[in-house]
Amino acid sequence: MVPRGVAARWRRAATAPGKGQGSLGGREEAAAGRESHAACLSPAGQPLGILDGIPIAVKDNFNTAGIETTCASNMLKGYISPYNATVVQKLLDQGAVLLGKTNLDEFAMGSGSTDGVFGPVRNPWSYSKQYKEKSVPKSHSEDKESNWVITGGSSGGSAAAVSSFTCFAALGSDTGGSTRNPAAHCGVVGLKPTYGLISRHGLIPLVNSMDVPGILTRCVDDAAVLLGSLAGHDPKDSTTIQDDFKPFELPNLTDVSKLSIGIPKEYHAPGLSSEILALWSKAADLFRKAGAKVVEVSLPHTRYSIVCYHVLCTAEVASNMARFDGLEYGHRSDMKDSTESMYAATRREGFNDVVRGRILSGNYFLLKQNYEKYFVKAQKVRRLIANDFVKVFRSGVDILLTPTTLSDAAPYTEFIQEDNRTRSAQDDILTQAANMAGLPAINVPTALSERGLPVGLQFIGRSFQEKQLLTVAKWFEKQVQFPMIQLEEVKKHDSDVFHHQKSASLS
Amino acid sequence: RDKPSAVCGVSAEARGCRGYRAGGGKVSVEVLDHLEHLALVDFRDAEGVERLQKAIQFADQLHEVNTNGVEPMDSVLEDRCLYLREDDVTEGNCTKELLENAREKVEEYFVAPPGNIPLPKLEERETFLQGSQ
Numbered sequence: 001m002v003p004r005g006v007a008a009r010w011r012r013a014a015t016a017p018g019k020g021q022g023s024l025g026g027r028e029e030a031a032a033g034r035e036s037h038a039a040c041l042s043p044a045g046q047p048l049g050i051l052d053g054i055p056i057a058v059k060d061n062f063n064t065a066g067i068e069t070t071c072a073s074n075m076l077k078g079y080i081s082p083y084n085a086t087v088v089q090k091l092l093d094q095g096a097v098l099l100g101k102t103n104l105d106e107f108a109m110g111s112g113s114t115d116g117v118f119g120p121v122r123n124p125w126s127y128s129k130q131y132k133e134k135s136v137p138k139s140h141s142e143d144k145e146s147n148w149v150i151t152g153g154s155s156g157g158s159a160a161a162v163s164s165f166t167c168f169a170a171l172g173s174d175t176g177g178s179t180r181n182p183a184a185h186c187g188v189v190g191l192k193p194t195y196g197l198i199s200r201h202g203l204i205p206l207v208n209s210m211d212v213p214g215i216l217t218r219c220v221d222d223a224a225v226l227l228g229s230l231a232g233h234d235p236k237d238s239t240t241i242q243d244d245f246k247p248f249e250l251p252n253l254t255d256v257s258k259l260s261i262g263i264p265k266e267y268h269a270p271g272l273s274s275e276i277l278a279l280w281s282k283a284a285d286l287f288r289k290a291g292a293k294v295v296e297v298s299l300p301h302t303r304y305s306i307v308c309y310h311v312l313c314t315a316e317v318a319s320n321m322a323r324f325d326g327l328e329y330g331h332r333s334d335m336k337d338s339t340e341s342m343y344a345a346t347r348r349e350g351f352n353d354v355v356r357g358r359i360l361s362g363n364y365f366l367l368k369q370n371y372e373k374y375f376v377k378a379q380k381v382r383r384l385i386a387n388d389f390v391k392v393f394r395s396g397v398d399i400l401l402t403p404t405t406l407s408d409a410a411p412y413t414e415f416i417q418e419d420n421r422t423r424s425a426q427d428d429i430l431t432q433a434a435n436m437a438g439l440p441a442i443n444v445p446t447a448l449s450e451r452g453l454p455v456g457l458q459f460i461g462r463s464f465q466e467k468q469l470l471t472v473a474k475w476f477e478k479q480v481q482f483p484m485i486q487l488e489e490v491k492k493h494d495s496d497v498f499h500h501q502k503s504a505s506l507s
Numbered sequence: 508r509d510k511p512s513a514v515c516g517v518s519a520e521a522r523g524c525r526g527y528r529a530g531g532g533k534v535s536v537e538v539l540d541h542l543e544h545l546a547l548v549d550f551r552d553a554e555g556v557e558r559l560q561k562a563i564q565f566a567d568q569l570h571e572v573n574t575n576g577v578e579p580m581d582s583v584l585e586d587r588c589l590y591l592r593e594d595d596v597t598e599g600n601c602t603k604e605l606l607e608n609a610r611e612k613v614e615e616y617f618v619a620p621p622g623n624i625p626l627p628k629l630e631e632r633e634t635f636l637q638g639s640q
Contacts, residue, residue, distance in 0.1 A: 196583070338620055380579050438583030
């Protein structure tokens with residue numbers, strides 16, 4: 001983290017004309033909100049807290065008082081929440097400067113950040129020297145513009161904002177991998193804390209029993225700082241645990257010989273790219289050579305996690321989306337014939353195909369005749385998945401090491417060939433089980449792929465053992481020395497902006 | 508995908524999917540109709556119906572798993588005592604802010620169109636909702 005004062009420069013950079021914020025995932029209109037806070041000093045002249053003057057961005061599914069919250073949906077365009085989500089309030093209380101709200105898949109349903117009403121989020125690495133050197137345009141006429149790759153999702157805007165030096169840290173949310181997946185594709189740290197550690201109050205819910213606020217930063221130490229500011233019981237969220245949470249600084253681990261690292265064989269999933277597989281093995285070797293015990297373990301129900309998620313998610317979505325009826329807030333259709341027709345028309349106009357599809361499937365799984373067969377069945381499978389982890393950790397394993405994604409980021413044009421459900425099923429396969437079991441998990445950027453794009457690995461820890469998880473992640477981060485993004489060939493009118501950002505990042 | 512002119516309700520085209528099989532089962536027109544009523548969203552077109560069929564087919568993989576004697580899991584915090592605050596009023600006097608997000612209101616009321624009128628029957632629903640978009 002850098003001292004305050006940088007904030008003003010940052011804000012100038014992020015709102016510079018022609019910056020094309022939307023293309024990198026930011027939504028600048030929110031930035032002005034904390035203008036008065038830019039100075040960030042309390043009346044007594046003291047810093048407000050540990051995040052004083054630190055620029056942050058927040059995924060647009062967290063409520064922000066006085067600033068539009070849209071979930072990237074027509075349904076909530078223009079919606080202004082009367083209150084701040086607890087996590088947003090905590091950041092502001094610590095002096096953080098809210099730079100903007102970030103783009104996502106509509107209502108966080110997706111794994112590409114391509115399915116929101118504001119359009120897709122572009123991965124900053126698309127414009128990096130590293131990618132440009134390696135990617136060869138398919139034909140001469142094809143301009144480089146069409147080569148850009150997705151960020152992953154659904155917290156793609158947040159990951160892009162951190163990755164492009166638009167802000168120091170960002171909030172995402174993680175229900176099936178929505179923080180870790182874009183973190184992997186954008187080369188940043190993405191932490192999904194234990195379910196119950198951080199308040200969900202003010203996070204517009206997707207799947208209440210699995211949603212957690214996620215933390216995106218450029219290094220593991222920063223994630224620990226953010227976690228320290230955010231974690232802890234919230235009287236407004238009965239699912240936050242009441243145990244005291246003490247913020248911690250991460251030690252520099254020198255001896256890993258007492259660690260037991262589990263390599264779950266089921267994560268060698270169909271479709272896993274050979275280079276990620278190789279990287280994963282190399283990472284395991286790294287631990288082994290440093291003296292850690294590295295053991296193969298089995299989580300036999302992993303492959304059902306995504307099916308189980310599909311049923312539980314759509315069922316909870318069907319229930320959660322019932323609130324959007326056009327009466328109290330959000331979009332309202334002009335249909336006036338009857339209340340029901342107004343509801344139906346509003347929802348037809350307000351939701352995209354993906355959201356409507358999930359609402360309908362969820363209602364199907366919840367039908368009286370299907371409830372046992374699908375919903376309760378999925379809840380039973382969930383227990384089996386959670387028990388797999390319990391057994392592995394009970395056997396003495398401290399941390400699990402897995403890939404985060406099957407491959408590096410796909411070009412947008414390639415990604416949109418498949419429909420949303422198919423893509424989510426493929427993309428969440430390595431991240432979803434941690435949500436089923438409520439476990440903390442973190443993506444650590446590890447290396448660049450042959451195409452010059454970031455690849456990350458995931459560590460999964462025991463419930464509420466964030467300190468151990470982050471300590472190991474920090475050790476690993478230090479070993480791999482992930483390269484910094486080189487944004488040198490940005491368009492001329494952007495260069496000033498990036499010059500500021502780059503120099504600040506290196507200071 | 509969604510053309511603004513798309514017809515609302517289970518369209519004629521979608522109803523043609525009557526015989527579509529997924530995972531050995533099929534969703535009847537009656538169930539599709541029931542779902543549209545419950546969900547208050549429509550399938551819009553044949554693609555929407557197909558999406559449901561595929562979703563069911565995907566979910567059917569769950570039945571490969573033996574769950575005999577397994578208790579369903581609602582929450583990972585099931586073994587903990589969760590916090591319930593006292594049932595006291597802690598906030599209020601925010602009528603103005605809350606009403607600000609509503610499009611139609613009179614004094615301190617949200618205004619809805621006439622109630623107790625169910626959506627029209629399947630056959631008429633298309634034309635009925637056509638005015639929307």
